Amino acid sequence: MGRNYYIAGNWKMHKTRAEATELAKALVSQLKDGKHQYLVAPSFTSLEAVGAVVKGTNIRLGAQNCAAEEQGAHTGEVSVLQLKDLGVQTIILGHSERRHVYKEDDQLISKKVKLALKHGFEVILCIGELLEEREAGRAEEVCESQTIKGLEGISAQELSGIVIAYEPVWAIGTGKTATPEDADAIHAFVRKVIAKLYGKDAAEKIIIQYGGSVKPENAAQLMAKENIDGALVGGASLKTETFVPIALFS
C-alpha cells in the first residue's frame, strides 16, 4: 500500500494554553521517532502556543474550523488568513459537531473547503452518518452525498490537499467504535466514490482516516484494514498515555 498512515488528534474545546503546551511538548518528545504522519488540532486560543512547540517537528498544526469568508464583519469567526498567520497547516472541516450541533450544511462546508484549499491548507473533510441513518440502511448514501458535496468544485490537482475522515456520528465520544469490517466497508465505498469523481489513481492515493472512539485497544485492528489509513482521535488524544500508543501503533 502506497499510503502513509496519518494520525490526528482533535483536542476540541479542551485545554488552556499551559495545558495544551504541556501536551504538545510531551508529544514532540514521545513521537519524534514515530513512523507515521501526525497532527494536533488545539483550540484557536492555543494555536500560537502549540505552533511554537511543534514547529519543525513531525507533528503538523491543525485548526478545528475556519470561517467561510476571507475577512469582514463576521463576529466570532476566525479566518484562513488569521490561521495562516499562526502557522496552521491543516483545517478540519465538516466535523459532525459542526454539522449537527452548529448546523453547518454541505453548502457552507463546501465553501470553506474551497477557501482553505485556495489558501494552501490541507483539509481534513469529515463525513459520517447518524445512528438513525445507519439503522435505515442509508450510511453509504449519506457518506456519498457528503463526499460529493464537500468536494464540489475541487479539481483533481487540488484533491491532493484533501484527507477524508469517516466518522460515524454514533461512534463519536460514545465509546462505541465501528467494527474494523464496518468501517473498512465504508472506506472502500468512499474510495469508489472518489474513483468515480477523480479516477482510480486519485482514489488509491487519498488518505481516509477513521474517527469515533479510537483507543489504544482498537487502533491497530482498525488500521490493519486495507482502506483505513489513519485515525482522527478525539477523547483519547487529550492524554499522552492514550494518544501515544495509537500514534505509534505498528
Ligand code: PGA
Ligand atoms: P472521539 O472523537 O475519539 O472522542 O470519539 C472523534 C472525533 O470527533 O474526531
